[in-house]
Amino acid sequence: MVEAFAVASGKGGTGKTTSTLALGMALSEDHDVTVVDADMGMANLLFHAGLAEVETTLHDVLVDGGAPVEAAVYERHGMDVVPCGTNLADFEAADPARLREVVATLAADTDVLLLDSAATLSSRAAVLPVVLADRVVVVLEPTIPALSDGLKVQEYASSYGTETAGIVFNKVRDADAIERIAPKAERYFEGPTLATVPASDRVRTARRNGRPLLAQAPDSEPARAYREAAATLSVRDGDSEAVADRFRSAVVPESP
Amino acid sequence: MKLPEGRLVRSRVVEDPRTVLVDALDRDLTGYAVFEPQDALLLDERGRGLVTFRAGVPVVAYHTGTDRAGPPALADLAAAGPYRLELFALAPADLAAVHDRPAFRVPPGMPAERLAGDQALADRTREAAPPARPSDDRTGEGLAGATGGDAEGGPDDHQPGAVEAFLDDEAKIEAIREQARAEAADRADEWGFDDVA
Numbered sequence: 498m499v500e501a502f503a504v505a506s507g508k509g510g511t512g513k514t515t516s517t518l519a520l521g522m523a524l525s526e527d528h529d530v531t532v533v534d535a536d537m538g539m540a541n542l543l544f545h546a547g548l549a550e551v552e553t554t555l556h557d558v559l560v561d562g563g564a565p566v567e568a569a570v571y572e573r574h575g576m577d578v579v580p581c582g583t584n585l586a587d588f589e590a591a592d593p594a595r596l597r598e599v600v601a602t603l604a605a606d607t608d609v610l611l612l613d614s615a616a617t618l619s620s621r622a623a624v625l626p627v628v629l630a631d632r633v634v635v636v637l638e639p640t641i642p643a644l645s646d647g648l649k650v651q652e653y654a655s656s657y658g659t660e661t662a663g664i665v666f667n668k669v670r671d672a673d674a675i676e677r678i679a680p681k682a683e684r685y686f687e688g689p690t691l692a693t694v695p696a697s698d699r700v701r702t703a704r705r706n707g708r709p710l711l712a713q714a715p716d717s718e719p720a721r722a723y724r725e726a727a728a729t730l731s732v733r734d735g736d737s738e739a740v741a742d743r744f745r746s747a748v749v750p751e752s753p
Numbered sequence: 754m755k756l757p758e759g760r761l762v763r764s765r766v767v768e769d770p771r772t773v774l775v776d777a778l779d780r781d782l783t784g785y786a787v788f789e790p791q792d793a794l795l796l797d798e799r800g801r802g803l804v805t806f807r808a809g810v811p812v813v814a815y816h817t818g819t820d821r822a823g824p825p826a827l828a829d830l831a832a833a834g835p836y837r838l839e840l841f842a843l844a845p846a847d848l849a850a851v852h853d854r855p856a857f858r859v860p861p862g863m864p865a866e867r868l869a870g871d872q873a874l875a876d877r878t879r880e881a882a883p884p885a886r887p888s889d890d891r892t893g894e895g896l897a898g899a900t901g902g903d904a905e906g907g908p909d910d911h912q913p914g915a916v917e918a919f920l921d922d923e924a925k926i927e928a929i930r931e932q933a934r935a936e937a938a939d940r941a942d943e944w945g946f947d948d949v950a
Contacts, residue, residue, distance in 0.1 A: 508870065618936075621944040628946055641831045641919045642870035645929055652933035657946055668872070674914055681920035685930070
């Protein structure tokens with residue numbers, strides 16, 4: 498039984514990867530969670546999860562005659578994490594078509610699949626995780642361009658039949674203003690505000706140390722906010738086979 | 754808001770308001786920028802946005818179409834881009850009259866943070882701002898020291914912040930959503946997503 502979420506933002510720098518891992522860790526208390534770096538052109542999950550030195554990544558699985566997906570799955574912080582490499586030549590050698598099979602395989606053996614998605618809507622490969630997921634979590638900052646891009650992500654998602662699970666306001670510096678901004682934003686988003694996460698140096702420290710926020714600073718305000726978000730996000734029991742089939746039958750993403 | 758024309762220092766089409774703010778800061782510009790959205794979809798949103806600068810730091814904002822000033826004017830000039838941008842240099846004395854109107858002011862970092870979504874640029878702009886901008890207090894700059902940001906106006910201010918004003922503009926939001934839906938549909942054909950959806 499599995500539900501696949503794309504964690505997306507449309508705009509870079511909103512803290513999408515931090516959010517993906519934080520939601521993943523929080524959800525892993527009650528579910529089997531698998532986190533996949535689906536941002537194959539700008540991978541950075543490996544740095545956040547302390548996997549920068551690992552031998553095998555998603556890129557190695559996606560090349561012709563490559564490693565089996567199991568070789569790129571790492572158990573970290575109570576989750577299964579599938580990092581992607583950062584070498585551009587590897588990215589070019591990778592066959593994104595194989596991603597469908599990889600995700601279909603992973604879907605068979607987990608409750609929650611979190612796809613850390615690309616911060617752009619400009620290519621087929623970047624949009625694919627949003628298309629294939631059951632629901633999308635939109636990560637926002639309380640700024641005009643982030644909201645505007647977040648709305649675009651939602652429209653793309655719903656155009657392709659993907660629902661909005663909710664929004665996360667990240668890097669919040671003005672607690673009073675967000676009280677007024679969040680309800681106004683909710684009028685336009687189909688899901689609730691899952692959390693408002695305060696800006697914090699603890700997030701930067703966690704990233705620098707290669708540890709997910711919930712491992713580095715579990716009692717910090719941002720960590721608490723992400724746990725609330727995970728509690729608000731009621732995971733549905735999807736049919737693993739249906740999810741796997743959806744991924745298997747998906748269109749082949751264009752080469753980068 | 755009346756301003757002398759000034760000396761044109763730059764005229765071009767830019768995709769992102771951030772470019773303008775970076776340019777003004779790097780040039781240490783005293784003068785003003787005129788933003789004119791080129792987006793055909795938002796053509797009924799006629800009018801131009803104006804932001805003045807003193808030594809590269811934004812001081813006041815105004816929109817000729819909505820006749821709003823201060824943070825809401827930033828929301829009014831936010832568009833999908835591209836913008837026709839013109840930057841004009843003026844003598845500080847020519848700006849004194851408009852800079853003396855507290856209701857027109859925006860906190861120094863707000864355009865970079867809220868309009869351009871660039872926190873690093875907002876920090877750099879705040880550092881370049883003179884230490885005291887006391888007349889900005891009513892737009893929440895007084896709180897900014899404590900929170901590290903430019904507060905979005907308060908419930909007692911009769912003026913919403915830039916982000917709130919943006920979210921209050923239902924027509925603009927609907928235009929953004931419609932445009933995205935149209936784009937998504939076009940690309941579904943182009944990318945062959947029809948089978949999936």
